Amino acid sequence: MSNHARTERERLAELLAAAGPDAPTLCAGWRTRELAAHLVLREARPDAAAGIQLRPLGGWTRRVQDGYARRPYEELVRRFRAGPPRLSPFALPGADEAANTVEYFVHAEDVRRAVPWEPRELDGALAEALWRRVPLTARFELAKRTPVRLVLAHRDGRNLTVGQKLRGTVRVTGDPGELLLFAFGRGAQSAVTVTGWPKELAALRAAVALPAEPGA
Structure with missing residues (x-):
């Protein structure tokens, strides 16, 4: 059975690594460093990830994400590539595929299409x-x-x-x-x-x- 989330995770990690920490993205106000920090936070810190959707918690989310963004970029990319931590909700059976296929596909294109790009033919x-x-x-x-x-x-x-x-x-x-x-x-x-x-x-x-x- 295909695991599209795993494939798109690897593709996004490769794009982030190749682009470096200061490349533009289609996410307003975010360079690749901020995008990588967002991806790590989302999987590793469910307490802070709640603010991605719940506006009253947005300030806490931003503070935690800014802390991640100050870490070495290579560490962020490595942590993201490795997959969700063992105790992350995304480590539950089927959760990665259900929740992350679209997330990683879109964010990979956020990196790829922030510079001149060509359409990608999908499997x-x-x-x-x-x-x-x-x-x-x-x-x-x-x-x-x-x-x-x-x-x-x-x-x-x-x-x-x-x-x-x-x-x-x-x-x-x-x-x-x-x-x-x-x-x-x-x-x-x-x-x-x-x-x-x-x-x-x-x-x-x-x-x-x-x-x-x-x-x-």
């Missing part, structure tokens, strides 16, 4: 795993921001709709990994095709990151 099993995660991601990330109905269209013909009750429709077409990145707010650096009426496209562009317009 079919990984692409299918990512497609299964698109609906949940779109519901929690896109639905609260889009001003128009969105149809996220897989190139094989499958699709899902976000904001069913909204007026107007924009169609976003791409491979599963690209649609997932779009849903996570990385649309400006995603290989998707966005089509719709100009007024609806303008409204969407004001609310959601989209690829640059042709000729821009």
Whole structure:
């Protein structure tokens, strides 16, 4: 059985190691050093990781993460590559695959696409795993921001709709990994095709990151 989280962890660790501690990422305000610190904190310090999602705890999370970021970068990358500590929730059977496949795929692209990049052709099993995660991601990330109905269209013909009750429709077409990145707010650096009426496209562009317009 494939373990996509393990594969994406190794790929992300390799990208972090190759980039060095001060390379840019697509995570606003974070260099690779801060991203590596975030990854270690998330697995090693569940007390501080809670602040990633819970705003009242965000100050504690930032302080702990800043402490990690001051450690040697090579140590952070090594700790991340080694996998979750034995007592981490992510060490429970199945937790790494369920919780980290998308996390590591997206953050690997955060490193890779912060500099000139080329589209990545995904293994079919990984692409299918990512497609299964698109609906949940779109519901929690896109639905609260889009001003128009969105149809996220897989190139094989499958699709899902976000904001069913909204007026107007924009169609976003791409491979599963690209649609997932779009849903996570990385649309400006995603290989998707966005089509719709100009007024609806303008409204969407004001609310959601989209690829640059042709000729821009």
